Amino acid sequence: MAVETQVATAVEGRSGKELLREVEEKYRKYYNPSLVRLLKFGGYGALEWRGEGTRVFDVDGKPYLDFAGGYGVFNLGHRHPRVVEAVKAQLELMPLSAKMFFNKPMADLAERLAQITPEGLQYSFFCNSGTESVEGALKLARLAMGKPGIVATFNSFHGKTFGSLSASGRDLFKTPFEPLLPAVSHVPFGDAEAIEAAIVEMGGNAAAVILEPIQGEGGIVVPADDYLPKVAEICKRHDVLLIVDEVQSGLARSGKMWAVEHWDTKPDILLMAKALGGGVMPMGALIGTPRVWQPLGPNPLIHTSTFGGSPMACAAGLAAIEVIEEERLAERATEMGYLLMQGLEDVRKRHPQVVKEVRGKGLMVGVELAEERFGGIIMLEMAHRGVIGVYTLNMPRVMRFEPPLIVTTSEVDQAVAAFEGAVRRARDMFKV
Numbered sequence: 001m002a003v004e005t006q007v008a009t010a011v012e013g014r015s016g017k018e019l020l021r022e023v024e025e026k027y028r029k030y031y032n033p034s035l036v037r038l039l040k041f042g043g044y045g046a047l048e049w050r051g052e053g054t055r056v057f058d059v060d061g062k063p064y065l066d067f068a069g070g071y072g073v074f075n076l077g078h079r080h081p082r083v084v085e086a087v088k089a090q091l092e093l094m095p096l097s098a099k100m101f102f103n104k105p106m107a108d109l110a111e112r113l114a115q116i117t118p119e120g121l122q123y124s125f126f127c128n129s130g131t132e133s134v135e136g137a138l139k140l141a142r143l144a145m146g147k148p149g150i151v152a153t154f155n156s157f158h159g160k161t162f163g164s165l166s167a168s169g170r171d172l173f174k175t176p177f178e179p180l181l182p183a184v185s186h187v188p189f190g191d192a193e194a195i196e197a198a199i200v201e202m203g204g205n206a207a208a209v210i211l212e213p214i215q216g217e218g219g220i221v222v223p224a225d226d227y228l229p230k231v232a233e234i235c236k237r238h239d240v241l242l243i244v245d246e247v248q249s250g251l252a253r254s255g256k257m258w259a260v261e262h263w264d265t266k267p268d269i270l271l272m273a274k275a276l277g278g279g280v281m282p283m284g285a286l287i288g289t290p291r292v293w294q295p296l297g298p299n300p301l302i303h304t305s306t307f308g309g310s311p312m313a314c315a316a317g318l319a320a321i322e323v324i325e326e327e328r329l330a331e332r333a334t335e336m337g338y339l340l341m342q343g344l345e346d347v348r349k350r351h352p353q354v355v356k357e358v359r360g361k362g363l364m365v366g367v368e369l370a371e372e373r374f375g376g377i378i379m380l381e382m383a384h385r386g387v388i389g390v391y392t393l394n395m396p397r398v399m400r401f402e403p404p405l406i407v408t409t410s411e412v413d414q415a416v417a418a419f420e421g422a423v424r425r426a427r428d429m430f431k432v
């Protein structure tokens with residue numbers, strides 16, 4: 001019997017199968033009945049039990065190589081020992097802030113973020129998720145500029161609370177909740193002129209442009225090299241703030257600490273979450289220029305969060321940044337990303353009927369399939385082969401590969417082999 005099964009049995013007094021059945025039933029009765037179907041259909045009808053490094057183990061001890069990486073959460077892998085240690089130490093002192101005193105871990109993290117983000121970014125606000133960082137940015141942009149207009153991009157994904165949803169670019173998630181925020185205009189991603197036209201059309205009402213430097217859920221879309229510098233120049237010329245959403249691309253995933261560094265772009269506000277908590281704590285943050293922080297002068301409590309900046313989350317954030325730098329994870333993402341894209345490209349050459357394009361930067365890699373119908377079977381077959389791979393939320397035709405940045409060469413080979421096996425099954429099934 002596998003070690004993990006023994007653990008499960010000892011803790012719960014039941015077999016892995018029994019536990020899974022119970023959990024499934026609770027999902028059906030008390031959580032989200034149709035999610036049960038979706039998980040099983042995708043090949044994930046198992047019970048996650050333990051995470052370690054690049055792997056997730058189910059209750060029966062079956063290992064899965066995590067090539068989804070929590071969509072950008074597990075840049076350091078699961079339970080990185082340095083982060084776990086920092087979190088445990090802080091747990092023994094004070095996990096949550098009393099919210100009445102100065103908080104050292106938060107001050108230290110704010111200082112570190114100012115040191116490691118592009119020039120000009122200085123002040124941080126801490127929250128608990130990506131969407132909250134977007135909400136904070138939209139609010140501060142409106143306040144700082146004294147106008148409401150936001151220009152965003154089609155197919156973007158910024159989160160699912162009302163403000164973030166308004167800026168996001170896929171109708172499927174938006175239409176059922178309308179009316180959303182007014183004065184938000186969408187333009188195609190990658191088209192700087194369209195951003196300028198939208199700003200002009202707002203007739204002096206535009207406060208900010210928000211975009212992901214590399215669209216994640218939109219299908220891992222890397223823009224042309226002149227896109228971000230052009231957008232930054234346009235924003236400057238029209239006196240509009242540039243907000244970059246690095247919730248998915250940030251913290252070394254793209255091969256640089258921040259994706260904007262590939263194009264030497266200096267935003268007014270930079271958003272982060274996911275990997276910031278080191279794969280151990282939930283956490284989000286935004287960092288902005290002194291100009292953006294000006295409205296906090298007369299009212300420092302104009303935007304707040306009870307749990308944001310909790311000592312335990314900040315301890316995780318500080319440890320995560322240390323690990324990224326010491327283990328040179330940005331460089332590693334570049335090297336491993338190159339190998340991964342090469343391997344996937346070879347698969348594409350052998351199976352062009354199924355695989356249309358391989359693209360990405362660092363370990364933010366997308367594989368565009370020739371037809372959307374291949375996605376489901378490939379995801380399922382990869383899971384059967386012990387590799388977690390999943391398509392992007394706004395572009396189901398694109399599978400995304402975002403493994404922990406600590407991934408090894410042989411794990412990359414294993415994932416590529418699993419992907420090719422899944423592609424072969426898709427060819428058999430659909431006779432292509």
Ligand SMILES: Cc1ncc(COP(=O)(O)O)c(C=O)c1O
Nearest residue numbers: 129130131157158159216247248
């Ligand atoms: C670029 C981007 N922004 C924002 C979010 C929302 O983050 P969260 O799910 O933590 O609210 C996501 C989530 O996938 C994202 O990829």
